[in-house]
Amino acid sequence: MRNSFDVVVIGAGVFGLAAALELRRRGRSVAVVDRFGSGHPLTSSTGRSRGIRIAYDHPFYVDLASDAIRRWRGLEAATGRKILxxxxxxxxxxxxxxxxxxxxxxxxxxxxxxxxxxxxxxxxxxxxxxxxxxxxxxxxxxxVLSDEAMAAMKAGALASGVLLYEPERVVAVETGGATRVVTEKRTLEAETVVVAAGPWSGPLLRDLGIEVPLxxxxxxxxxxxxxxxxxxxxxxxxxxxxxxxxxxxxxxxxxxxxxxxxxxxxxxxxxxxxxxxxxxxxxxxxxxxxxxxxxxxxxxxxxxxxxxxxxTPDGDFVVDRVGSIVLACGCSGHAFKFGPALGPLVADVVEGQPANALFRLDRPSVRNRTVTASDPILR
CATH class of the missing domain: 3.30.9.10 (D-Amino Acid Oxidase, subunit A, domain 2)
Structure with missing residues (x-):
């Protein structure tokens, strides 16, 4: 079985599936690994529904939400599923x-x-x-009818040639030369690893020496x-x-x-x-x-x-690169609505473009600031 890819994505939630879909559209070979399985009740991308709105106090999010609505409509047309x-x-x-x-x-x-x-x-x-x-x-x-949305994104990813390993727990990520994702069952190699593991992202990144305030x-x-x-x-x-x-x-x-x-x-x-x-x-x-x-x-x-x-401390996501690792995490309670519009944010960073200033790991609103589990949604 194949074990070498352009990109391995850890996490088959909305961030991970969106990234995988966009990377495949751009011609990259992609594998996705998920600990429990996409949409599992213990994960963030689960449940019957999520809200969607363009009512944000930042123009980037207004545009992103409008783009997401167009892309969700496209998925509805492609799959016959009612999503919005x-x-x-x-x-x-x-x-x-x-x-x-x-x-x-x-x-x-x-x-x-x-x-x-x-x-x-x-x-x-x-x-x-x-x-x-x-x-x-x-x-x-x-x-957003989130269970339908996740099913549509997963079906699209599989149909496009993404390989999905689920349920399968990642036990280590090793860097140096080719980056390796070691799971309970196999070792996958990739030029780039995207960490989109929701609440499990912090521990995975910490093991790589990457500290993110989550x-x-x-x-x-x-x-x-x-x-x-x-x-x-x-x-x-x-x-x-x-x-x-x-x-x-x-x-x-x-x-x-x-x-x-x-x-x-x-x-x-x-x-x-x-x-x-x-x-x-x-x-x-x-x-x-x-x-x-x-x-x-x-x-x-x-x-x-x-x-x-x-x-995250400021309510904005983290989409950035550290070496061969791309971070796609810190959803801060409001990411699901953007769904397929999140994919280009991650794919651009994978392909070497600078991270958006709003989502950089070193942005001033995140550096040296703390965050607690009870903090409210700020966006």
């Missing part, structure tokens, strides 16, 4: 955050409305805000059983959590109703955990938020799920 469910999104909370979002979206040519109480109520009749009762609405938002956390999402809600817009509250730092996000989920979650991790991640049991206290706290913000909203919980995400 776009119903728009309402954002509210910290005035400075909202102002930054409006500036960035309009600067990138996107559509966004500034609304008062009547306009917000017309878009989402359940919503009740404290003063000032203002918010935003933009139509290019909604839901804090894996376990996030919880709650699905409300109310199919009548599937045409409602998503929501994003900025700075509304009890400590004034976090908030709540949500979006409709076809076949279920609506998904809600806090935008901060509630506990640290354990690399050898066999499962993540629901935190009923957090669920109760979330329903308390519903009592305050959407008192007439349905309350029937159909499902609660937990999965990891990996925070």
């Amino acid at each position: 469910h776009l119903t728009g999104q309402i954002d509210f909370g910290l005035p400075e955050k909202l102002a930054g979002i409006v500036s960035a979206v309009r600067g990138a040519g996107g559509a966004i409305e500034e609304l008062g109480a009547a306009g917000l109520y017309a878009r989402l009749p359940y919503l009740r805000l404290d003063e000032p009762k203002v918010g935003l609405f933009h139509p290019d938002a909604g839901t 804090a894996p956390a376990v996030a919880q999402v709650t699905f409300i059983a109310a199919p009548a809600l599937v045409d409602l817009p998503g929501i994003g509250e900025w700075g509304g959590d009890e400590d004034g730092l976090g908030g709540v996000y949500g979006h409709p989920v076809p076949g279920i109703g609506y998904k809600l979650a806090f935008s901060s991790g509630q506990q640290g991640w354990e690399p050898e955990a066999a499962e993540w049991k629901p935190d009923l206290q957090e669920q109760t706290r979330l329903l308390g938020w519903v009592d305050r913000r959407m008192p007439d909203f349905p309350r029937t919980v159909q499902l609660t799920q937990r999965h990891p995400w990996t925070m």
Whole structure:
């Protein structure tokens, strides 16, 4: 069997599969290794749905999200799978955050409305805000059906000639000459190794002498059983959590109703955990938020799920190169929506282009700064 490739990718989550797809499109031979298997419940790229929005306070992310929507549509056309469910999104909370979002979206040519109480109520009749009762609405938002998205990306990768080894644990990465990825079953050689292993990225990189400030956390999402809600817009509250730092996000989920979650991790991640049991206290706290913000909203919980995400100090990703190792990690709770648009970011660095300043490992907003598992989503 073949054991030498242009690129070996560690991790078959959304970052790893996107990178593999783009590298194959550019003619590279690619193998992907995943510890549990793509989309496994213990990984970050799991579950029924993720939010998608162009409402960012940085123009690069606005453009990236718009590109992602185009690419997701392309995958839908290519595979016949339903991936996107776009119903728009309402954002509210910290005035400075909202102002930054409006500036960035309009600067990138996107559509966004500034609304008062009547306009917000017309878009989402359940919503009740404290003063000032203002918010935003933009139509290019909604839901990525993540299980369908992962299946489409995986099928595309396999069809393009990517070799996928799963479940198969990487036990070592060896540099010097050809770089080697040693798994429980084989040794693979490559010119470049992409580390896209989600919360496992930090330990793998540390063994290579590469220190990255990453804090894996376990996030919880709650699905409300109310199919009548599937045409409602998503929501994003900025700075509304009890400590004034976090908030709540949500979006409709076809076949279920609506998904809600806090935008901060509630506990640290354990690399050898066999499962993540629901935190009923957090669920109760979330329903308390519903009592305050959407008192007439349905309350029937159909499902609660937990999965990891990996925070960086500034909420931006890490996509950079150190020798023969390319880093693709630090998703910071908001990467999945970008899906196939992440691939070119990684492939460019693999091919020798300079890393985007926003994602460099040595950027000032990351150097000599700490991050904790409970830090909120900042972007």
